[in-house]
Amino acid sequence: MKILHIETSSKNCSVAISDGEKLLCVCEEVSENYKQSESLHAFVEWALEGAEITLKDLDAVSLGMGPGSYTGLRIGASSAKGFCYGLKIPLIAVNSMETMIEPFLDQNFDYIIPLLDARRMEVYTAVFDGDSGKMLTETEAKILDETSFQEFKDKKVIFVGDGASKAKEILQLPEAEFNEKIYPSAKYLVKKATDKFNNSQFEDVAYFEPFYLKEFQGVKKKKAE
Known part of the structure; x- marks a missing residue:
């Protein structure tokens, strides 16, 4: 099956x-x-050209459902739902945390912990088994301090994502590894999306909403006096 992946x-x-x-x-x-x-629809066109297929050849669309940037998730979800409606094909959603661990599986880590920057000292995170990739904790918004993740101080653990740089400065885990250059990527949606397609694990396109995790917090305008 041919799938368009958006992250x-x-x-x-x-x-x-x-x-x-x-x-x-x-x-x-x-x-x-x-x-x-600015870039999403141009990237879709280029990816289709590179794969030498057209939109009509697609069997499904898969989406990194978050957590993450509120605006980014809205744009990705709107586009994915639009393609599904127009082409009458199913929508597959994958937790974006799961796409970040793919390069580190079977690398002898006990745990892989994605950290997506959520501003200030907050991150979106979850804990995954380093061999199987199984999600061991629920995805959460976590404020980092010196006591965070101390339960892993005697384990071989790697923190990945753009939140890893600030974690490295504050976490008291001298044996841990950090890789801040990893972002959720559409190429790491492939395996999970294929599994879900084969098991007919599709979303209801009409009612699907991204996994925001937190409510959008905009800047309030001051009332005129």
């Missing part, structure tokens, strides 16, 4: 095309300015 939950605007578990093409760019609204 816009972070600074990485990412699109991929797969055929089964084979990655055909990926287009992505990390930007500090969150350029999903």
